[in-house]
Amino acid sequence: MxxxxxxxxxxxxxxxxxxxxxxxxxxxxxxxxAVERIPVAQACQRTLASDTFAAVDLPAFSQSAVDGYALRINGSAPAGSRFTLSGEIRAGQVVDRVLQPQHAVRIFTGGKIPPGTTTVARQEIVQRVSSSGIELLAALEPHRDIRDAGEECRKGSLLAQAGQYLNAGAIAALAMAGVSQVAVYRLxxxxxxxxxxxxxxxxxxxxxxxxxxxxxxxxxxxxxxxxxxxxxxxxxxxxxxxxxxxxxxxxxxxxxxxxxxxxxxxxxxxxxxxxxxxxxxxxxxxxxxxxxxxxxxxxxxxxxxxxxxxxxxxxxxxxxxxxxxxxxxxxxxxxxxxxxxxxxxxxQGVSHLPQWFPARLQAPIKADKRERLLRMVYTFVNGEIVVSNPGNQQSHMLGNLFQTNCLVRIPADESLSAGMRVFCQITNLFQAY
Incomplete structure (x- = not known):
């Protein structure tokens, strides 16, 4: 420091x-x-000023991960097992009756599994044998394709820390966890x-x-x-x-x-x-x-x-x-x-400095008496960042900004050969190629 x-x-x-x-x-x-509290829906591109905690369990209830059938079985079920079909549960629908042994309920992704359910059979391994009966086409293990209540996080658990930048994904995660308002730094x-x-x-x-x-x-x-x-x-x-x-x-x-x-x-x-x-x-x-x-x-x-x-x-x-x-x-x-x-x-209360990533030079660069920040183009070659110089680096020129997507630090008084390591900062993560 x-x-x-x-x-x-x-x-x-x-x-x-x-x-x-x-x-x-x-x-x-x-x-x-200063810090202000605003609705989550308005907080994109803002920075959290305080730790934020889940307002609900995620998932809020145990639910089906697939379209299929909720089953109650004792242990595993071999292919050919048959079950009595006793209803249907759509997403957003609640069925409180307990599922009986060797019974099944038609269920859809996100649907709340009924009490007594031990596993879910995805519809691809089930065939209807009658208006009220189904048969497994493949063996099925216990507790398959069930999203357990609170498996992602519990109510009151830490979701994001102060200093977190809120992009679209973060907004979605906060909203899904029941967070309605957040404390952010004023723009x-x-x-x-x-x-x-x-x-x-x-x-x-x-x-x-x-x-x-x-x-x-x-x-x-x-x-x-x-x-x-x-x-x-x-x-x-x-x-x-x-x-x-x-x-x-x-x-x-x-x-x-x-x-x-x-x-x-x-x-x-x-x-x-x-x-x-x-x-x-x-x-x-x-x-x-x-x-x-x-x-x-x-x-x-x-x-x-x-x-x-x-x-x-x-x-x-x-x-x-x-x-x-x-x-x-x-x-x-x-x-x-x-x-x-x-x-x-x-x-915005963030004290850490931006990260510089190691990269390899594609071509040699001559020495200069001052450290340079060159506008360059990065690509990935064999899992490594490789940077190339498009030229026109003079401070009155902007034409290379149509291509460049990173800044590269070139040390003072050093001639660098192709393949040598330098450090770069990504300036455009969304550039199309």
Whole structure:
């Protein structure tokens, strides 16, 4: 664990911090947001704030696992055994009468087995011999195809722990266990601040963008990134003016939990984010990371009350965090995939860092003086992840994002041969091939 220490002198090249240090500082410098209780049906893409327990047994009653016949036999039954048919049980129907020896009841998947049942014969091994009789076509053991009450979990047993991310499957599991509401962390209020006089913010057609202007990629990129994470955000554009940037940050700080800015974090004459952040009440945590792309990464915070949230997880005193990204769109994409995820996790009470998986290089890679985060393509070869470089890795290029589905860490000052081991982070688990 990296000690949470504010880095105040990262401006020179010797002061660059490592990727691992930056990730740890992000994870440990954030207070989780407030907790709220919401219906399970509305909790997809949220994070549990407390342990959650089953409200009922699963299954709630002993039931048939197949369409077939509930039987009462003494031990096993050989092929050719006959039974008297005495009724039918559909799913959702309750029959309380006790099943008698050598009797059978027609039953369907999910149907509650009647008292006295010792086994269930699936319909594929049964033939009707009369209107009220059946015969087994194969031998049958006791207790076949019965789902016992509580075999998955008992009422009051732990279903999911705090920090669990709720996807569609988790929602289904909670609902089936009778959980109607869950305690989750509030979603962050997010503002996107796009800087740069050269950026056209009007979504103009290609032939109508003013001379010297460029189409905005960062705003749509970040909006889509948060949309993928189930979070709404608002977008703001600001001119390269110190006073304007400072005033805008001060306003955003008062109304949002998280501000993501693009551009204005380097050392140019018109890079005002750091100075404006200080003026508007933010405290720098770190600036500049020994990585490529995204070296001038900036993270600052404005803590309204250091004690808020330590006992309750509440952040209602309007703490605000500022993640200042470079202006080049590929750097924006890469830094959000790594650091944006960590920041969101921390706001949702999750302190562990994303996992990096071992992989093999398909082709050699030349050395660079900084550690690189390359957009690459992973495939599985003989049960192992193999990563390949599609090229066009410059920080102003985005074309390879049509193919790439992972980020790969390439150590500084090392030339890597084909087949050497590297570490990757999966960025697209649902990409079609």
């Amino acid at each position: 990296v000690k949470q220490t504010l880095v105040t002198d990262c401006g020179s090249e010797p002061g660059l911090i490592s990727i691992d240090t930056a990730m740890a500082l992000l994870s440990t410098s954030v207070t989780p947001l 962050p209020r997010v503002a996107l601040l796009i800087t740069g006089d050269e950026v056209s913010s009007r979504g103009q057609a290609a032939d109508s963008v003013d001379d010297g202007k460029i189409h905005d990629a960062n705003g749509p990129l970040l909006s889509a990134w948060f949309q993928q994470h189930g979070i709404a955000c608002e977008r703001f554009y600001v001119e390269d003016c110190m006073d304007t940037v400072a005033q805008t940050l001060a306003q955003l700080k008062a109304n949002y939990d998280l501000v993501i800015s693009t551009g204005g974090v380097s050392v140019g004459d018109y890079d005002f984010i750091r100075a404006a952040a200080k003026t508007s009440g933010f405290e720098q945590v770190f600036w500049k990371v020994d990585q490529k792309p995204g070296k001038p990464l900036f993270f600052a915070r404005c803590i309204a009350n250091e004690t808020v949230g330590k006992d309750t997880g509440s952040n209602e005193q309007n703490n605000c965090y500022l993640l200042g990204l470079p202006g080049n769109p590929a750097a924006v994409y890469v830094t959000m995939q790594v650091y944006g995820k960590i920041l969101l996790n921390a706001l």
